[in-house]
Amino acid sequence: MKEVRLLATAMLLVACRHAADPAPLPLLGEDAATYWPAAEWRRTSPALVGIDEDRISRLVAQLRSNAIRGVDELVIVRRGYLVVDETFNQWHQDSIHTMQSVTKSVTSLVAGIAIARGDFASVDQRVLDLFPDYVPVANLDDRKRALTVRDLLTMRTGLDWSESVYEGSPLQQLNRSTTDWLRFVIDWPMRELPGTRWEYNSGGVILLGGAIGLRAGMNTADYARQYLLRPIGIVGDKWVRGFPDLLPHTGGGLYLTTRDLSRIGYLVLRGGRWAEAQIVSADWIAESTRPVVAAPRTFNGRPTDYGYLWWLMPLDGVPGHTRTRDETVIAGIGAMGQWLFVVPRHDLVVAVTSRIVGGNEAAPLEFFYSEILPATRPIP
Numbered sequence: 001m002k003e004v005r006l007l008a009t010a011m012l013l014v015a016c017r018h019a020a021d022p023a024p025l026p027l028l029g030e031d032a033a034t035y036w037p038a039a040e041w042r043r044t045s046p047a048l049v050g051i052d053e054d055r056i057s058r059l060v061a062q063l064r065s066n067a068i069r070g071v072d073e074l075v076i077v078r079r080g081y082l083v084v085d086e087t088f089n090q091w092h093q094d095s096i097h098t099m100q101s102v103t104k105s106v107t108s109l110v111a112g113i114a115i116a117r118g119d120f121a122s123v124d125q126r127v128l129d130l131f132p133d134y135v136p137v138a139n140l141d142d143r144k145r146a147l148t149v150r151d152l153l154t155m156r157t158g159l160d161w162s163e164s165v166y167e168g169s170p171l172q173q174l175n176r177s178t179t180d181w182l183r184f185v186i187d188w189p190m191r192e193l194p195g196t197r198w199e200y201n202s203g204g205v206i207l208l209g210g211a212i213g214l215r216a217g218m219n220t221a222d223y224a225r226q227y228l229l230r231p232i233g234i235v236g237d238k239w240v241r242g243f244p245d246l247l248p249h250t251g252g253g254l255y256l257t258t259r260d261l262s263r264i265g266y267l268v269l270r271g272g273r274w275a276e277a278q279i280v281s282a283d284w285i286a287e288s289t290r291p292v293v294a295a296p297r298t299f300n301g302r303p304t305d306y307g308y309l310w311w312l313m314p315l316d317g318v319p320g321h322t323r324t325r326d327e328t329v330i331a332g333i334g335a336m337g338q339w340l341f342v343v344p345r346h347d348l349v350v351a352v353t354s355r356i357v358g359g360n361e362a363a364p365l366e367f368f369y370s371e372i373l374p375a376t377r378p379i380p
Contacts (some may be wrong), residue, residue, distance in 0.1 A: 012174045028078025036275045041082035049220040050377035053096040060086050068363050070315040070356035073258040096255040100334025103254040104205050107310035112229045112284030119215040123150035130211040138187035151194040153308040154292050157227040160191035161201050171202050181242050198296040202251030209250025221248040232267055232274045234260045258353045265342045265349035289330045300362040308348040317369055338362040347377050
């Protein structure tokens with residue numbers, strides 16, 4: 001009888017111990033493909049969407065201690081959940097931040113909307129045909145006549161334009177100009193046939209932005225707000241503006257909160273769709289985020305391809321030109337450490353804003369590859 005009592009007691013202890021053990025929690029985000037944030041994102045802890053919380057916490061501690069210097073805010077969204085929104089250097093989450101050349105990637109989305117709405121015929125439309133009121137055009141030749149919207153989108157304009165050294169560059173001259181920015185670019189001399197060579201050209205993107213507004217009959221910033229930003233819940237944007245008629249600087253003049261930047265990434269992640277609306281056509285998202293120019297630039301030793309004003313990097317970090325969407329990191333990149341990463345394979349968006357001055361502008365790229373991606377468990 002004593003043995004029976006001991007056995008019963010042992011079985012009860014085992015049962016209690018098993019009952020006390022926490023059951024493994026299922027990952028959240030099964031509904032990610034049909035979730036869109038309202039005014040605020042839904043939130044959870046990194047672990048509940050398959051991200052190593054300890055590793056991310058160590059990264060945040062490095063940013064907070066300025067072991068990695070100059071970063072203002074880090075936002076991570078996975079499977080429709082905001083899991084990290086950390087600010088540093090006395091930055092405030094509700095403050096708008098310069099996007100620098102991430103603005104160009106936003107302009108790519110606006111261009112896709114303009115084509116879908118019929119404001120442009122196609123990416124093959126001749127640029128000069130979009131500016132009939134600017135005739136006569138200076139330095140006109142067959143090369144300039146051949147310039148297309150696609151050439152502006154892929155940075156293969158053929159213009160004799162270099163801004164790799166900002167001081168004294170055409171971009172600096174344009175930024176300081178109090179005359180018509182569109183006239184400044186459209187009159188600039190050619191160097192070669194468009195489509196033959198890649199060269200970074202912010203002026204071409206300003207020309208593209210101006211063409212959108214002229215064709216639509218409204219200011220380009222208002223166009224972007226009406227058809228792109230407001231429908232996805234972005235209401236606090238600001239633009240650097242110039243001439244004519246408060247033309248927005250679509251090459252680098254957009255200001256957003258970092259959380260709003262993550263909305264741009266989420267729109268791209270979801271193929272241009274937001275709730276019940278197709279904001280940007282899925283075909284445009286696919287076309288604009290495929291490699292067109294192989295490795296025109298290297299960031300911290302990482303060769304990076306180019307699409308339509310989007311940068312494209314290998315998910316595994318190994319350079320290569322031919323990749324599927326699931327093997328690609330889609331990126332918007334701006335000076336002083338502005339980075340937007342969209343990772344379809346991991347249902348992941350990472351937005352980083354910074355005020356990095358000097359040689360550390362690619363620090364967010366490095367911790368994205370060394371810390372954030374390794375911390376992210378693949379989706380089964």
